[in-house]
Amino acid sequence: MKLPLHQQLRDEFRHRIETGEWAEGTPVPSEAQLCREFGASRGPVRQALAALRAEQVITGGRGKPPVVRAAVASQSVETFMSFTEWAESIGKEPGQRTVEIARREAGPLVAEQLLVSAGEPVVSLLRLRSLDGEPAMVERSHFVPEAGNPLFDFDTSSGSTFRFLLSVGVDLHSARHIIDAVAADAVDASLLGIPEGSPLLRERRVTFSTEGTPLEFADDRYRPELANFMVHNTLHGRAPVARVQSTRPPAPAAGQPSAGENP
Amino acid sequence: MKLPLHQQLRDEFRHRIETGEWAEGTPVPSEAQLCREFGASRGPVRQALAALRAEQVITGGRGKPPVVRAAVASQSVETFMSFTEWAESIGKEPGQRTVEIARREAGPLVAEQLLVSAGEPVVSLLRLRSLDGEPAMVERSHFVPEAGNPLFDFDTSSGSTFRFLLSVGVDLHSARHIIDAVAADAVDASLLGIPEGSPLLRERRVTFSTEGTPLEFADDRYRPELANFMVHNTLHGRAPVARVQSTRPPAPAAGQPSAGENP
DNA sequence: GAACGGCACATGTATGGACAAGTTCCCGAA
């Protein structure tokens, strides 16, 4: 093994938390026990625990053993990356209707974002995503062929493409998200069942591989009554980010959406 | 002093960077030198440097001395918290017109967010903020009296309230931001010079003191052609957040805004 | 003059020990 000991310990600890061996809410074994178990000194053990603490996976305090945090905290990255996992985390049933999946030539905007030449083939996906059956988001994704071709062997109406792509070895590593607002166009309005021109919360996302090459460019448009973005920050230090459920429900009861008056 | 040594070192190092004693781009003194200077062992020194590295203030590598990073990296928090500092960081002239500053009874929404009883007095501020003279954002802020009273001794049309409040000792420490989209109401439309109903990017923010008590509740509405939010994240680890300039300018030339057709 | 090798020096990693400070829990005293 070439990995430093404290990184091995960090990965092992994270694995134990993800598998539930260290259940959330329960205290982690003491440093002394971990030292004995792995035959290491306190240094690497503490370094590994500090890394997990920096990721908000465990909490600690003097005299108090570290405690595994609620899963929602440690899953914030996955729930932020994947609509399906986010929906499940807030106790809603995620749904998706694939309007279109196609392989076509990249337009100028997509080509620019994916760093390919205009005219190169890309895999484009247009899906309507819903929460408990109510239309919530329109997703326009464009993949480079390397990442998008596996999607033709996948029922894109059945579940999380994020999880699927990871499972077939696509190297989704990091992403850049740009968040703004946009008026619903005719397609958005029709799919979401809202009037044309309604304000939508837009997240444009470029997902990169470990090497930093773009794999996906997406334009996701949320009904702002259903999904917001939340950010915490402090004066010193950096800020995590999470997508959260809107604080104000769209209507007193989940009435039928106003049937759109458009094409 | 009761602060642990490594925290004292961290603060001292940060101070030296902020004052320019350790200029950006230049390498930091070696660990051995710092140990000698402060009479400490490598442990606390490394702990302090690791903290700064976690804040992206310095970079490091094996064999290479740590280097002070460009200031923009360490200022991302300030530029995110303060419209004025953000505008300056992108080379635009920030402007603000104070439409109203008042002390009045808290309404139900404000009272709930600030954790005060409805009817308690709060200081409310309504400002139009601009970039290079062009209206960009409508800011509705509500302060608890402790934090808002100093504002009556401040020309709120002259500069950064964030900087001013910090300078008079108001303990602005952390914030929670909720980002969504909303249609411009009559006031928004009139101030921003856009049609009523236009989509706006809204950031609702609650700023907390060190003890976690709310000090400010704000509702900021941006023209999405002028300001977006950007987030980077990776599969493992947390994501910082920054407010960035929109990639697509609003119009070929900054034409005069369509004078709003409302009260 | 250019390429190679080696030597300081830097940080990364790991060990072992020691003390301080906080928490928990049990047991004894009131």
Added chain:
DNA sequence: TTCGGGAACTTGTCCATACATGTGCCGTTC
């Protein structure tokens, strides 16, 4: 029964040391 004190345990902090590993520089050699 209740309250208090203290012991045991845990994490936080700090020190001294040692070795591994990568960087940069300088001198030698071809």
